[in-house]
Amino acid sequence: MSPLSAREAEKLGYTNLRVLTSGLPGWKKAKGLVVLPTNGLKKMIHENTSYVLIDLRSQKASTAGHIKGAVSIPKAELAAAKGKFPKDKSAPVILYNDAQASEAIFALVRGWGYKNTSVLNGGASGWDGRFFPGEPASEIVYVKKLKPGEITADEFQQIVKTKPADKVILDVRDSGSAGTIPGAVTIPQAQLADSLGDISRDKEYIIHCNTGILASMACKTMQDNGYKARYLDAVVQVSPDGMLEVTKK
Numbered sequence: 001m002s003p004l005s006a007r008e009a010e011k012l013g014y015t016n017l018r019v020l021t022s023g024l025p026g027w028k029k030a031k032g033l034v035v036l037p038t039n040g041l042k043k044m045i046h047e048n049t050s051y052v053l054i055d056l057r058s059q060k061a062s063t064a065g066h067i068k069g070a071v072s073i074p075k076a077e078l079a080a081a082k083g084k085f086p087k088d089k090s091a092p093v094i095l096y097n098d099a100q101a102s103e104a105i106f107a108l109v110r111g112w113g114y115k116n117t118s119v120l121n122g123g124a125s126g127w128d129g130r131f132f133p134g135e136p137a138s139e140i141v142y143v144k145k146l147k148p149g150e151i152t153a154d155e156f157q158q159i160v161k162t163k164p165a166d167k168v169i170l171d172v173r174d175s176g177s178a179g180t181i182p183g184a185v186t187i188p189q190a191q192l193a194d195s196l197g198d199i200s201r202d203k204e205y206i207i208h209c210n211t212g213i214l215a216s217m218a219c220k221t222m223q224d225n226g227y228k229a230r231y232l233d234a235v236v237q238v239s240p241d242g243m244l245e246v247t248k249k
Helices: 007-011 023-029 037-044 059-064 081-083 104-109 153-162 187-198 211-223
Strands: 034-037 052-055 071-074 091-096 115-122 168-170 204-206 228-232 234-238 243-246
Touching: 034 037, 059 071, 059 228, 091 153, 104 115, 153 204, 153 243, 187 211, 204 211, 211 228
Parallel strands: 034 115, 052 071, 052 091, 091 115, 168 204, 204 228
Antiparallel strands: 234 243
């Protein structure tokens, strides 16, 4: 999986504890401590985003009051709980303790392959939202939810393979990108709004770019103008001979 872009990270409210100049991808590559501000977690809770929230405090403290959706795994038991974590390594994993979770704890979970791991800024002591009393969950249940208009990587690849007559693959990467999926229509996202008059409304458009960002913008443009469209939120690489490689985020 490719690291989050700075723009994607900003949407989630990610920051880094240290002052570095290389941007979030560099921080993640360097395994620096990634910190999620409290308003970022509030936004995820409000929007019912899929995430894994781990309460590292004692069972007694978690039962007295935990953040919504938290799973209780006391810090001393975390290393032995590796098998409880999702198979999907793209799952956002957020860790919190009484104070801010340590770099060692962060590094442990990141070392298991969960690239979207972060620690909650300030931990429980810095949380200014609601705490829920009662015994928290002890088992992690993670089901990735598609964003509005999003298509799964598996369905996208099936459409590329079978080429249904009622669907069109729309490539909205910037001009000059190497390689094109055979049969795809290429219109750079910046030119899409001005090109809608030349596009049939009888098909569903399955949109991709390199990372999903431009594809998401293009999908909204098409849907706002009455077109049927979905987009792939994944890292897409197309070789000059048209071979496709899709990496889930």
